[in-house]
Amino acid sequence: MKIDIIGAGSLGLLLAGKLIHAGAEVRLWCRSDEQAGELSRQGITISYEDGSLPLHLAGSSFRAGSIDKFAETVIRVPGDWTAIMLKQNAFHNTLPKILAPLRDARLYAVCFQNGNGHLELLQELLPQASVWAAVTTEAAKRKSLTEIIHAGTGETFIGKRRNINPAKGGLEEETAAISLTKALVAAGFRALMSKEVDTMIYRKLLFNAVINPLTAIWRIQNGELTASGERIQLMKELYREAASVYDACGIAYDADAWEGILEVCRATSGNTSSMLADVLASRATEIRWINGSIVAMADRAGIAAPLHRWICRLVEGMNVKER
Numbered sequence: 001m002k003i004d005i006i007g008a009g010s011l012g013l014l015l016a017g018k019l020i021h022a023g024a025e026v027r028l029w030c031r032s033d034e035q036a037g038e039l040s041r042q043g044i045t046i047s048y049e050d051g052s053l054p055l056h057l058a059g060s061s062f063r064a065g066s067i068d069k070f071a072e073t074v075i076r077v078p079g080d081w082t083a084i085m086l087k088q089n090a091f092h093n094t095l096p097k098i099l100a101p102l103r104d105a106r107l108y109a110v111c112f113q114n115g116n117g118h119l120e121l122l123q124e125l126l127p128q129a130s131v132w133a134a135v136t137t138e139a140a141k142r143k144s145l146t147e148i149i150h151a152g153t154g155e156t157f158i159g160k161r162r163n164i165n166p167a168k169g170g171l172e173e174e175t176a177a178i179s180l181t182k183a184l185v186a187a188g189f190r191a192l193m194s195k196e197v198d199t200m201i202y203r204k205l206l207f208n209a210v211i212n213p214l215t216a217i218w219r220i221q222n223g224e225l226t227a228s229g230e231r232i233q234l235m236k237e238l239y240r241e242a243a244s245v246y247d248a249c250g251i252a253y254d255a256d257a258w259e260g261i262l263e264v265c266r267a268t269s270g271n272t273s274s275m276l277a278d279v280l281a282s283r284a285t286e287i288r289w290i291n292g293s294i295v296a297m298a299d300r301a302g303i304a305a306p307l308h309r310w311i312c313r314l315v316e317g318m319n320v321k322e323r
């Protein structure tokens with residue numbers, strides 16, 4: 001399988017490294033020429049926290065290039081799938097320009113972002129494309145431009161959102177998604193197809209909206225959130241407000257979602273949340289697409305979400321201009 005991976009952050013490198021190792025043909029599209037050059041020279045290294053031997057993929061075993069060259073390359077030599085691994089900011093800031101020459105292309109694209117709003121944008125940019133969502137609980141940390149730590153093994157669900165090109169459907173799309181899922185399984189991921197990705201996206205959004213901003217503001221790891229009653233209280237208030245927005249919008253969530261959030265904090269206790277990682281690296285955070293989505297939903301439903309609105313402003317105030 002030929003896979004184009006757009007975005008060489010921690011999850012992008014994890015996906016690329018494991019797919020290359022399993023024999024897939026990978027083209028990795030980076031936002032900086034410096035990173036593309038380093039990856040071509042040094043390859044990709046995936047290391048593990050449990051002391052297992054690192055996995056190294058030589059730079060000659062894949063192609064790394066600048067994201068600016070993605071469209072012209074794909075027009076000349078199409079791939080089977082494009083996995084978009086960019087964070088939400090980069091997604092919204094770079095893709096409209098990068099994908100403009102592909103407006104009529106019939107790409108298969110799968111998006112791995114947290115939050116909401118990106119799938120709709122992608123479908124608008126690529127009306128002929130088959131756009132799929134991936135919801136993953138894999139965790140990876142960036143060590144350098146070419147090296148990551150695979151910090152936690154999770155599950156990856158691939159499916160279509162109900163509001164994204166529902167008219168297309170069909171056997172061809174389904175077959176392509178099965179092949180992608182099989183390629184991910186062959187690469188060692190626990191990947192499954194799901195008809196419930198809408199529910200999963202909203203579940204993850206709820207979890208991220210409670211865990212991510214608080215870990216970023218307090219600069220603590222996920223497990224430290226549950227170490228004090230006051231922190232748990234604030235988490236619960238954020239949770240209750242988001243749940244009332246979901247209720248107002250008719251979005252279903254599990255009756256035990258609150259316990260689920262506490263469980264994620266425990267299960268990922270040593271992890272730095274993606275939002276804290278962005279703050280520590282002086283990158284723009286995804287707050288606008290996580291808590292900002294909750295605020296936008298509240299606005300549409302005509303109800304108030306003062307805590308989420310407030311926390312958006314607080315975290316946005318921490319954003320250092322993206323480098």
Ligand code: PAF
Nearest residue numbers: 211268271272273274275
């Ligand atoms: O965004 C993240 O970091 C993760 O989705 C989660 C669940 C908060 C764990 O770190």
